[in-house]
Amino acid sequence: xxxxxxxxxxxxxxxxxxxxxxxxxxxxxxxxxxxxxxxxxxxxxxxxxxxxxxxxxxxxxxxxxxxxxxxxxxxxxxxxxxxxxxxxxxxxxxxxxxxxxxxxxxxxxxxxxxxxxxxxxxxxxxxxxxxxxxxxxxxxxxxxxxxxxxxxxxxxxxxxxxxxxxxxxxxxxxxxxxxxxxxxxxxxxxxxxxxxxxxxxxxxxxxxxxxxxxxxxxxxxxxxxxxxxxxxxxxxxxxxxxxxxxxxxxxxxxxxxxxxxxxxxxxxxxxxxxxxxxxxxxxxxxxxxxxxxxxxxxxxxxxxxxxxxxxxxxxxxxxxxxxxxxxxxxxxxxxxxxxxxxxxxxxxxxxxxxxxxxxxxxxxxxxxxxxxxxxxxxxxxxxxxxxxxxxxxxxxxxxxxxxxxxxxxxxxxxxxxxxxxxxxxxxxxxxxxxxxxxxx
Numbered sequence: 001x002x003x004x005x006x007x008x009x010x011x012x013x014x015x016x017x018x019x020x021x022x023x024x025x026x027x028x029x030x031x032x033x034x035x036x037x038x039x040x041x042x043x044x045x046x047x048x049x050x051x052x053x054x055x056x057x058x059x060x061x062x063x064x065x066x067x068x069x070x071x072x073x074x075x076x077x078x079x080x081x082x083x084x085x086x087x088x089x090x091x092x093x094x095x096x097x098x099x100x101x102x103x104x105x106x107x108x109x110x111x112x113x114x115x116x117x118x119x120x121x122x123x124x125x126x127x128x129x130x131x132x133x134x135x136x137x138x139x140x141x142x143x144x145x146x147x148x149x150x151x152x153x154x155x156x157x158x159x160x161x162x163x164x165x166x167x168x169x170x171x172x173x174x175x176x177x178x179x180x181x182x183x184x185x186x187x188x189x190x191x192x193x194x195x196x197x198x199x200x201x202x203x204x205x206x207x208x209x210x211x212x213x214x215x216x217x218x219x220x221x222x223x224x225x226x227x228x229x230x231x232x233x234x235x236x237x238x239x240x241x242x243x244x245x246x247x248x249x250x251x252x253x254x255x256x257x258x259x260x261x262x263x264x265x266x267x268x269x270x271x272x273x274x275x276x277x278x279x280x281x282x283x284x285x286x287x288x289x290x291x292x293x294x295x296x297x298x299x300x301x302x303x304x305x306x307x308x309x310x311x312x313x314x315x316x317x318x319x320x321x322x323x324x325x326x327x328x329x330x331x332x333x334x335x336x337x338x339x340x341x342x343x344x345x346x347x348x349x350x351x352x353x354x355x356x357x358x359x360x361x362x363x364x365x366x367x368x369x370x371x372x373x374x375x376x377x378x379x380x381x382x383x384x385x386x387x388x389x390x391x392x393x394x395x396x397x398x399x400x401x402x403x404x405x406x407x408x409x410x411x412x413x414x415x416x417x418x419x420x421x422x423x424x425x426x427x428x429x430x431x432x433x434x435x436x437x438x439x440x
Contacts, residue, residue: 001029002411005041006048006379008392009033010351011369015047015392023375026195026410031371042413044379044406047392049351050367051111051376051409052324053358055286056227056265056315058116059098059138060085063436065320075233075295082318083172086119088439091128094119095137099422100432102145104322107418107425108401111376111409113147114315114362116202116227116265118154118176120187125174131187139197144422146407146414148376150362152227153191154202155184155217161207161239176204181216196410198225198363203257205229206240206248214255225363226257227286230264232297237269249274258283263313263361268292268300275301279308284361287353289330291317299334303344313358323401328354347394354396379406 001024009019011031020041022030037043063085071077089097098115105113115138121127130136135151142149156176158166169177178184191199201224203209203217231237231248240248249270252258260282267285270278278285285305292298295318305312314327321327328350335344345353356367359374366374380395381387381403390398407415414420422428 003038003041004044004048004377004408005035005037006044007046008382009048009369010050010393019048019369021048021369021375021377023411026375028369028371028373028375031369046380046382046403046405047395048369048377048379049109049395050355050369050373051378051407052109052354053313053362053367054105054110054113054315054324055263055313055358055361056116056288056317057101057105057113058318059101059141060089060094060119061318062097062101063433064318075297086172086175087123088436089119090122090439091133091137093436093439094134095141096432096435098138098141099144100429101319101322102142102147103420103422103425103428105316106145106147106407106409106414107404107420108323109378109380109404109407110322110324111148111378111407112150112359112362112364112366113142114150114152114200114227114358115142116152116154118156118202118204120178121175123175124171125177132191135191142197146409146412146421148196148364148366148374148409150198150200150225150364151191152200152202152225153184153188154204155181155213156204156208157181157213158208158210161236161243163239163242165243166207166210181209181213181220184217185220200225200227200363202226203228205232205236206251207236211244211251211255214252214257218256223261225261225263225361227263227265227361228252228257230267231269231274232266234269234298247271247274249277253277253281265315266292266297266300267305268298270301270304275304275308278305278310284311284313284357286313286315286358286361287327287331288315288317289327289334290321290323293330293334294318294320299338302331302335303339306345306349311357311360312353313361314354315358324354325396325399325401328396347396351396375411376409378404378408381405
């Protein structure tokens with residue numbers, strides 16, 4: 001049992017002063033506000049927030065940060081540069097890269113990540129001796145970084161979708177594919193979770209599985225959390241309409257995938273009918289504001305989904321930025337630009353998007369400073385040049401990841417005073433990037 005004393009803490013109702021959080025077996029067992037610190041307490045200064053959930057991540061995309069802006073283009077031209085990164089990735093280099101990415105996440109306050117994992121096999125689709133070697137590399141990297149992980153192992157079977165139907169896999173995409181839904185399911189069955197790892201599932205997109213394959217996939221996923229890229233691009237919507245006579249959301253509904261365990265990633269270009277289907281199904285949506293603007297995808301219908309009680313979570317996706325505060329501000333500021341009005345979401349709702357909604361979408365009972373919740377929380381400075389003078393209940397509008405000083409996952413203090421056990425975060429990240437660049 002460990003007692004944490006928080007100078008201030010964001011409880012479900014508001015920020016309280018002098019909050020003691022008692023932790024046992026990785027969960028919060030007592031929450032007591034208006035207390036004084038004791039000698040035996042672990043003291044956390046500033047304001048303590050629930051741990052942030054990065055609900056959508058592609059670790060290997062981190063290699064593209066600041067390297068794709070010279071020639072303009074759009075999502076599809078960016079994708080070719082992304083595919084090129086895969087040539088340098090083996091289980092060893094993937095582990096090194098992911099460890100650096102996950103350490104970068106923990107350092108800024110992410111306590112759980114949903115890794116949307118589709119780089120399964122070697123060049124030409126050749127299986128490694130351990131068919132899950134790449135997934136196991138991600139699991140090992142998360143353990144070393146100290147972050148909770150939901151591995152969203154992804155089914156990817158076709159090369160794309162156009163008016164002519166589904167295309168065959170290209171040479172790069174063969175690394176992503178198991179050949180069939182059944183082969184994917186058999187491989188995933190061998191993966192094992194733990195107290196800090198969950199094995200989830202993902203259908204890459206309506207482009208990457210035929211309608212029959214999506215229906216088969218829906219039958220084998222069981223009770224796992226399930227994610228899919230949905231309506232990220234207008235071209236995807238048009239192709240799905242031409243081939244299937246339905247929008248991607250309607251197509252996924254027909255396949256039996258929409259439901260409470262399902263999260264639509266991006267959900268950028270939704271019709272009124274799509275929005276209503278999302279609301280009735282109980283499904284969630286994951287927005288990735290820093291990526292959606294970096295790739296010129298568009299601005300999603302955040303308020304429209306919220307009006308239909310669709311839980312929205314947030315992710316950093318391609319990691320052009322790794323900072324939960326930027327994602328929080330991004331979804332609010334995008335809505336302001338659309339509506340010409342401020343305060344589109346209550347601050348508490350924004351915090352829920354970044355914490356409890358993300359935990360829910362990844363299959364964890366966390367993201368709240370409340371009895372029974374996982375003991376995942378972060379301390380944020382209130383005396384930096386960014387946060388001095390901010391209202392404690394609005395610290396998400398002033399802070400950045402640089403203001404996170406302490407990170408606790410499952411009651412274990414991973415980051416203390418800005419220091420990670422693996423060493424200086426800048427060095428860990430730089431070494432991980434260098435290891436991949438040095439690969440043949």
